[in-house]
Structures are given as structure tokens and as C-alpha cells.
Amino acid sequence: MLIDKYCYRSRLRKVNVMEKFCFSMTTLLLCILSRSLAASVLVLFSCGWLTVKKGGIPLRQYGKLLRVPAAFLLLSTLAILVNISKTPLDAYAVPAGSYYITGSTSSLIFGFRLILSALSAVSCLYFLSLSTPVTDLVNILKKLHCPSLFIELFLLIYRFIFILMSEASAIRTSQEARLSNRNFKTALHSFGGMASALLIRAMKRSARLYDAMESRCYDGTIRVLLEEYPPKKKEIIYIVIFELVLLFLIIGRKIYG
Structure with a gap:
């Protein structure tokens, strides 16, 4: 209910819905496919800045919304971050009887990258849901x-x-x-x-x-009154530039590892 309330109050509500949809879905797809730390950080802060600064969503409420998936992701990646083994690994090792609660550096980096990629993907969806009412999504x-x-x-x-x-x-x-x-x-x-x-x-x-x-003469089709907002050339240029920067980061990671 909080998300539904804020999407109607957002200052980005009157931005063309197709622009917001293409931006969020393209960014989400690139973020998931890349698994790049730089790309994930860029997406997370960019979508957060757009939602909070441009959309007018309170930072505290946005943080509360991110807290739920963050807690879920942390619990789901514990199997990657924490291992029980008789041999201590290089990142950390806590003795527990004849075993060690331990983890490797590579698993910590992989788990951190996984959490960050998932959070950045969630931020893309939050950008769309916190700025776009359901009636506009029906139009899409x-x-x-x-x-x-x-x-x-x-x-x-x-x-x-x-x-x-x-x-x-x-x-x-x-x-x-x-x-x-x-x-x-x-x-x-x-x-x-x-x-x-x-x-x-x-x-x-x-x-x-x-x-x-x-x-009300329902004939099998739900009709919703929609309000169209024309796309703006400047906003389209910004979206294209952002996606190109994101794509270059992904290509650079593939080339230089």
C-alpha cells in the first residue's frame, strides 16, 4: 500500500511511461547479465537518486523498502559466504571443535557481487513501481x-x-x-x-x-481511463547515454576481467 501511495505522489509520474519502462527493463537486463560490481553500483545509486531526488520519495521510506530484499538476499547467500570445513580457508576461519566456520576470499567476492547485482535489479523495479501507477502499466x-x-x-x-x-x-x-x-x-x-x-x-x-x-455493463473487458504524456527528446538522450555507459562498463569487464 505504501508503494501504491507513493507512485501517485511521485514527481516522475507524468514522465512518459514507455520511457520509464524501457529504462528500467533495459537497465535491469544489463545489470543481471553483467554481474559487474561497477555496473551494479552505478545502477543502484542512479535508480536510487532518480527515485528519491527526482521522484520525491522520502529517503527513509526508500531505505525501508530496500531493507526487506536486502535481508532476504543476505540470508539466501549465507551458504556461499559461510562454510563448515576441517580445513580453514584464506578469508576467515573460526574454530568450532574439530571443524572451522570459514570462508574463502573468492566466495566472499562472489557473494558480495551477487547481493549487489540483486539489489541493483530491485532498485530498477522500485524506480518503475514508485513512479508508475498500475493504470499506466496496463497501457504498457x-x-x-x-x-x-x-x-x-x-x-x-x-x-x-x-x-x-x-x-x-x-x-x-x-x-x-x-x-x-x-x-x-x-x-x-x-x-x-x-x-x-x-x-x-x-x-x-x-x-x-x-x-x-x-x-456498469461489464462485457468481459476492463477499461481504464488513461492519460498519455508525450516523450521528451532530452530524456530519451539521457537514457541512451546511460545505457551506453552501462554497456561499456560491461564490455570492459569482459575484456579486462
């Missing part, structure tokens, strides 16, 4: 000739995410007011009750939503 999907069924499912699922979150928050508040989470046993019982109530409410809300669509 239509221009890419995505099936109408896929677009409708995308809109309905996105809508129901907020409905379920709102209903779950209301049920959770009601349970906490009745002290239903005072211990582990009651918390499990409350969670089961919330899940069952949420299922029933979601089915009722979906039925009401479909009735509302039918009353």
Missing part, C-alpha cells in the same frame, strides 16, 4: 499486445491485494482489542479464525465487486 501491457485475460487478472489480483490487507488489518485490530494474542496458543487460534473469516469476507467482496461490474 496493451502496447506489448499482452492477452486481455492476463491484463484483467493482473488488475483484479492487484485490487484484491489491498482488499485482503484491509480486511486482515481490521480483523487483527479486533482480535488485539479482545486480548486474543496474549500467548502462543491463543495466537494460533486467533490466526486460524482470522484466516477463515478472511476467506469468507473475500468471497463476499468478490461477489459484490462482480455485481458492481455487471451493473
